[in-house]
Amino acid sequence: MAKRKVVLTFPPERVTQPIAYHLVKDFDLIINILRAEIYEEETGRMVLDLEGDAEKIEQGIAYLKSQDAKVQEAARDIFLDEDRCVDCGACTGVCLPGALSLNKETWKLEFKKEKCVFCELCVRSCPVQAIQVKF
Ligand code: SF4
Ligand code: SF4
Missing domain, CATH: 3.30.70.20 (Alpha-Beta Plaits)
Incomplete structure (x- = not known):
């Protein structure tokens, strides 16, 4: 099992998308949402622990990017x-x-x-x- 901690930033039009649902259902990932915020300009930001098969994590991250999310490795x-x-x-x-x-x-x-x-x-x-x- 591999583990990654990432920071996602979403544009306003993606804030209501069921991102977490797809990561679990389509990529078999265990996710832990450490923080989720929507800011004044309606940009969404989420800090996530992703756990699962290393290849599935990569696929999940590719999916997030395809949804216009900016994905950064989170600092510890x-x-x-x-x-x-x-x-x-x-x-x-x-x-x-x-x-x-x-x-x-x-x-x-x-x-x-x-x-x-x-x-x-x-x-x-x-x-x-x-x-x-x-x-
Ligand atoms: S990393 Fe810095 S800018 Fe980002 S939330 Fe933490 S204190 Fe604020
Ligand atoms: S010196 Fe650096 S840490 Fe201190 S207030 Fe200015 S920008 Fe922030």
């Missing part, structure tokens, strides 16, 4: 180096689930890891490389 963990962070707020603008925000009283960055979907967008946005990804 996101790490914020508080000593390096200068609280500029640049990362908060790309964090759709709101895991990163500036405290309005202290203007310090706050990281609520329980909201993180491991999309890694913040990593590239940080000018001082204070956010690191662990696979």
Whole structure:
């Protein structure tokens, strides 16, 4: 049995498609939905564990891409180096689930890891490389 953790991003017109149903029924995969969100502009994002035959996982991922989903390997963990962070707020603008925000009283960055979907967008946005990804 193989296992992959992926982040899926769906365009608005695909948000209501029964993606999980097809992964289970058509590709015999065991799926664990770790997080599913729909954002203001109605873009859907899902973090999934996929488990099953390695070839079936590849076929399932190909199916997802055929449904216009962007598929990324999910990071296992996101790490914020508080000593390096200068609280500029640049990362908060790309964090759709709101895991990163500036405290309005202290203007310090706050990281609520329980909201993180491991999309890694913040990593590239940080000018001082204070956010690191662990696979
Ligand atoms: S990886 Fe970064 S941008 Fe993505 S949800 Fe987590 S904290 Fe936000
Ligand atoms: S972009 Fe980097 S330096 Fe700026 S608040 Fe985010 S983690 Fe800190």
